[in-house]
Amino acid sequence: MAPTERIAVVGAGIIGCAIAFELSRRGAAVSVFDGRSLGGGATQASAGILAPYIEAHEGGPLFELTVRGLSAYDRFVRQLRAVSPIPFEYGRPGTLEIAEDAGRARELRARLSARWAASAGLEWLDAERLEALVRCIHTGAVGALLCAVHGYVAAGPFIAAMADAAQRLGARFHLGTAVTGVDLESSGVCVDTAGESTTADRVVLCAGSWTPAIDPLRQTADRIRPVRGQLVRLSAPELRLRHVLWGRSCYIVPWHDGTLLVGATSEDVGFDERTTAEGVRGLLTAAEGLIPDLRSATFVDVRAGLRPATVDELPILGPAGDPRIIYAAGHYRNGVLLAPFTAQLISNYVFDSVIDPAFSAT
Numbered sequence: 001m002a003p004t005e006r007i008a009v010v011g012a013g014i015i016g017c018a019i020a021f022e023l024s025r026r027g028a029a030v031s032v033f034d035g036r037s038l039g040g041g042a043t044q045a046s047a048g049i050l051a052p053y054i055e056a057h058e059g060g061p062l063f064e065l066t067v068r069g070l071s072a073y074d075r076f077v078r079q080l081r082a083v084s085p086i087p088f089e090y091g092r093p094g095t096l097e098i099a100e101d102a103g104r105a106r107e108l109r110a111r112l113s114a115r116w117a118a119s120a121g122l123e124w125l126d127a128e129r130l131e132a133l134v135r136c137i138h139t140g141a142v143g144a145l146l147c148a149v150h151g152y153v154a155a156g157p158f159i160a161a162m163a164d165a166a167q168r169l170g171a172r173f174h175l176g177t178a179v180t181g182v183d184l185e186s187s188g189v190c191v192d193t194a195g196e197s198t199t200a201d202r203v204v205l206c207a208g209s210w211t212p213a214i215d216p217l218r219q220t221a222d223r224i225r226p227v228r229g230q231l232v233r234l235s236a237p238e239l240r241l242r243h244v245l246w247g248r249s250c251y252i253v254p255w256h257d258g259t260l261l262v263g264a265t266s267e268d269v270g271f272d273e274r275t276t277a278e279g280v281r282g283l284l285t286a287a288e289g290l291i292p293d294l295r296s297a298t299f300v301d302v303r304a305g306l307r308p309a310t311v312d313e314l315p316i317l318g319p320a321g322d323p324r325i326i327y328a329a330g331h332y333r334n335g336v337l338l339a340p341f342t343a344q345l346i347s348n349y350v351f352d353s354v355i356d357p358a359f360s361a362t
């Protein structure tokens, strides 16, 4: 690829921002378009958990992909921090999957014999050791599975750093600028916005749940659908939680400042991005079931986002039909986990024509 090749990125969620940073870092001239503000789609509601061994522990292509996703993180974060001074919280304190009863404990302990148990840092903690780590845990908990390599990132500040870094490297962000169409012309690919048309050499489509609406090749039609997730934010610094907790009906992500993210609902309600009384009630009840002291936590806010779900739960990645149109959409429950790795795959394709086995756009 010539260093001055022009690449348009449609969507400034976590996938678009990671790709914009990575392509800019490697010398492309990048323009990013988003009809909303930075991360205004699913990304702003995300819990930012990086947990392949929970999300895909039963194996298969999603397992391979998410494990590769986690292993791409440290280097990406280092490269990002070398360019942008915007701070963001990224930690790998591990997850604790809580066993509320003996049956769940048996299920969780069975994972200790998985071939990947050692590389994931799996360890069983009995009730006493669990309570030593999480003093406020519900007294009925019978133990927990620690997965030491798991972590989290604060998605909002993380993408702010990516966008800042990409812009420092020359990328241009057009926020509040919805793309109305993408047309293949002999001169290049035209990205249409209200009243303007920009010509690029290639376009990366990463508009999350909305990707089918701007897909000129119709490769994503009927393959991506929105699944709403609601997430509540509380504040309880006095509880001094350090690990990501994962119960049967909710998870809790603790940030250093005492903020706790409690997620998440999973609702098939089309493009309805409202937060609901029922969603909040369910999450608070589940969180109090794990940590009874959360009854007196400060309520901060509630968010909703549309996860871009695919039929097989795998993202749609790579070129399809025309090499000028590149897909990076449909990351469903794992877009944060997979963002750095997705950016790496897309830039390896753009710069070195590498077709990764994970490419699935056709």
Ligand SMILES: Cc1cc2nc3c(=O)[nH]c(=O)nc-3n(C[C@H](O)[C@H](O)[C@H](O)COP(=O)(O)OP(=O)(O)OC[C@H]3O[C@@H](n4cnc5c(N)ncnc54)[C@H](O)[C@@H]3O)c2cc1C
Pocket (backbone or CB within 6 Å): 010, 011, 012, 013, 014, 015, 016, 033, 034, 035, 036, 037, 038, 039, 040, 041, 042, 043, 044, 045, 046, 047, 048, 049, 050, 177, 178, 179, 180, 206, 207, 208, 209, 210, 211, 214, 228, 229, 230, 231, 263, 264, 265, 304, 305, 306, 307, 308, 328, 329, 330, 331, 332, 333, 334, 335, 336, 337, 338
């Ligand atoms: C409650 C909740 C919790 C989650 N927790 C986790 C988690 O812990 N870990 C994890 O890995 N993942 C998690 N996810 C999933 C993750 O948030 C998503 O997979 C990820 O945000 C998808 O990113 P994206 O950039 O593809 O899509 P989005 O963030 O939705 O971004 C798409 C962008 O495209 C823009 N756009 C759409 N149409 C157009 C157009 N025509 N023109 C221009 N721009 C357009 C939108 O405005 C939007 O900004 C969670 C999701 C939710 C909802």
